[in-house]
Amino acid sequence: MIKVAITNRTVPYEVIGKYGAGRVLLKPASEGTGLIAGGAVRAVLEVAGIHNILTKCLGSHNPHNLVKATIDGLCQLKDPTEILAIRGKSGSEN
Numbered sequence: 195m196i197k198v199a200i201t202n203r204t205v206p207y208e209v210i211g212k213y214g215a216g217r218v219l220l221k222p223a224s225e226g227t228g229l230i231a232g233g234a235v236r237a238v239l240e241v242a243g244i245h246n247i248l249t250k251c252l253g254s255h256n257p258h259n260l261v262k263a264t265i266d267g268l269c270q271l272k273d274p275t276e277i278l279a280i281r282g283k284s285g286s287e288n
Contacts, residue, residue, distance in 0.1 A: 211267025
C-alpha cells in the first residue's frame with residue numbers, strides 16, 4: 195500500500211512518472227473536469243481515488259509500463275504541508 199497525496203480530489207502539482215520507456219504526465223485539474231486518462235492509467239487513478247486530473251502518455255504505450263509509471267508518479271507526490279515542513283516554513287508564510 196502506498197499513500198497518495200490528494201488535494202481537492204486532484205493531485206497537488208504536476209509530476210511525470212517513469213518506468214522503462216513509459217512516461218506518464220499527471221497534471222492537476224479544476225473541479226468538474228473529470229478523469230481524463232487512457233485505459234491502464236485510468237484504472238490506477240480510479241483506485242487511488244482521484245476524480246479530477248489530466249494525463250498524457252509519453253514514450254511507450256505499453257499498458258504494463260504505463261501502470262508502473264503511473265504508480266511511480268503517484269509515489270513522487272507529497273502533501274504541500276509536508277513540503278513546507280521539510281523547508282522549515284509554516285503555512286502562513288509566502
